[in-house]
Amino acid sequence: MKPIRTLKISISGVRGVIGDSLSPTLLTRFAESFGTYLNSGKIVVGRDTRTSGEMVKHAVFAGLLATGCPVVDLDICPVPTIQLMVRKLGARGGIAITASHNPVEWNALKLIRSDGCFLNSYQAEELLSIYHQGDYRKARNHEIKAVKKNSQGIPSHLEQILKHYGPVLWKGRRLKVAIDCCNGAGSLMTPELLQALGCDVVSINTTPDGIFPHPPEPVPQNLTDLCQLVKESGADVGFAQDADADRLAIVSEKGTPIGEDNTLALAVKFLLRQEQGTVVTNLSTTQAIDDIAQVFNCRVIRTRIGEVNVTETMKKEKALIGGEGNGGVIFPRINFARDSMVGITLVLHYMALTASPLSTLVEELPRYYFVKHTLPCPSFRVRSFLNSLKEIYFREKLDLTDGLKILRPDSWAHIRSSNTEPIMRIVVEARNEETAQAWAREIIAMMHDE
Known part of the structure; x- marks a missing residue:
């Protein structure tokens, strides 16, 4: 099994490439971690249509059942359907098996809490701590129940x-x-x-x-x-x-x-x-x-x-x-x-x-023009680059909630590190395309000079 660093882990869940980092063993261990984290409560599972979905689903079932979780199988359905059914069924949580917009060779586990929302960053850190410690709950034989199929998700x-x-x-x-x-x-x-x-x-x-x-x-x-x-x-x-x-x-x-x-x-x-x-x-x-x-x-x-x-x-x-x-x-x-x-x-x-x-x-909507870029940026360079931009734009209105957002009367630029990849995301919006393109070029040039 490849080390965990080959996966993409963020507040959105865990994702990787089938046949590479996302192995059945790893999937089962993450499911065991989630079952332990939720104290063996009921968990709703659904998936998208990826051909790897059946394999991933059964690896997830193995991990959840091993920790004593009652499992409800919605099979193929939209992620928002899974979230709705977690609430409707009063489940402790849910797992959506999907890599969303990623290419077909990817798959992922999106982890859902009892209110139907995804885990936040603090909850995800708690879950990862359980995963790394490897101390999962082990259900006794009489606690392991059959997976219940439920076809009422979409209806x-x-x-x-x-x-x-x-x-x-x-x-x-x-x-x-x-x-x-x-x-x-x-x-x-x-x-x-x-x-x-x-x-x-x-x-x-x-x-x-x-x-x-x-x-x-x-x-x-x-x-x-x-x-x-x-x-x-x-x-x-x-x-x-x-x-x-x-x-x-x-x-x-x-x-x-x-x-x-x-x-x-x-x-x-x-x-x-x-x-x-x-x-x-x-x-x-x-x-x-x-x-x-x-x-x-x-x-x-x-x-x-x-x-x-x-x-x-x-x-x-x-x-x-x-x-x-x-x-x-x-x-x-x-x-x-x-x-x-x-x-x-x-x-x-x-x-x-x-x-x-x-x-x-x-x-009839307000008209703006977007420019979006991604540039390679190792994690150790993120802070110094953002600090340099803060110094350059210190006279302007800045929002430091997530990376750096520079706000002007009719335009803005948002620069932040990706949650899942070693890249910087640069988004610029302005009233006209020329202004947006010019400002994006300016920021990219600063990054190359850094």
Whole structure:
């Protein structure tokens, strides 16, 4: 077995490459650690469609059963479905087997606590301490029970959404919706949801076999086929999901990707125009969220990067809506999780409410331009580089919550080290593309000079 340092470990969970760092032995040990950490309580397990999922699932079962945990198997379903079912079943926790937007050779364990949210950094450290010590609870024979299969995950998730939002009509007719589920977990739920919402569905890549037809991250360069489908079918809108269906990308009726950050912006504007409430998002999400909230006299709170940082702040502040600029929408009234199915529902109802084409709704959003870069940076260089930037920009407004964020009236730059890789992430947003590109080049040049 390779040492633990070959894995990527963050507050989001543990991930690695099948046949390399993510071996059955290691998976079983992590499951044993989690079962011990949760005092042998009930644990809900689900997975995405990756072909390695069956192997990973049974390795996880072995570790959980060995510590005496009752195990509920949801099998293939979206990650937000697993999170919802942890709460619904009163489980002590859950494990989502998915590497999300990573390539198909990757897989991972995302660890969920009893409230359906992921472990925070302190809880993850406690779990890793148990893992490294290797002192796992050992269940006696009579404590080991059979795994219980549960097929109610997706039906329960659908019921929860449809309890709040029913069928939609756009200008008196059914909406035609194109979808690309990347043959991931959304393939089992998204078509059914759209039909329940009264839409006509045209689809590609909805076979849940784990054979990804393109990289599963729902970014513009991976949406070519969906853009073509929207144009050829005359669809009113197109939706794309990643492999575990927590992130949502949108294509307008013109066959154009609208940008990941605009997914959350549309959902926020739809809800705030109906009721006031606090919005929570992370530091790297578009300033458009603040501009929208200001129009409706609502507050925006920014957090560190990571879904759990957003959800914990949402709980504390009793927020109406939150999310992240990667296409993650969190609407706690339905599900306290990044949930692409909830995002789809809110956007369709926004279109119906306004009787406007999707492209018009996007044009009405505040316009900003993003530039994103990643640069290699060993962990020992991170602090010195960030300190150098602080000295250079000391006269400007700085936010040190997570790395360094430099705020200007119509632009900002966020520089931080990755939670999972030895790289620096540089994100710049400005009112025009030239300003964003120029500032990003300036920061990159400083890093090369460091």
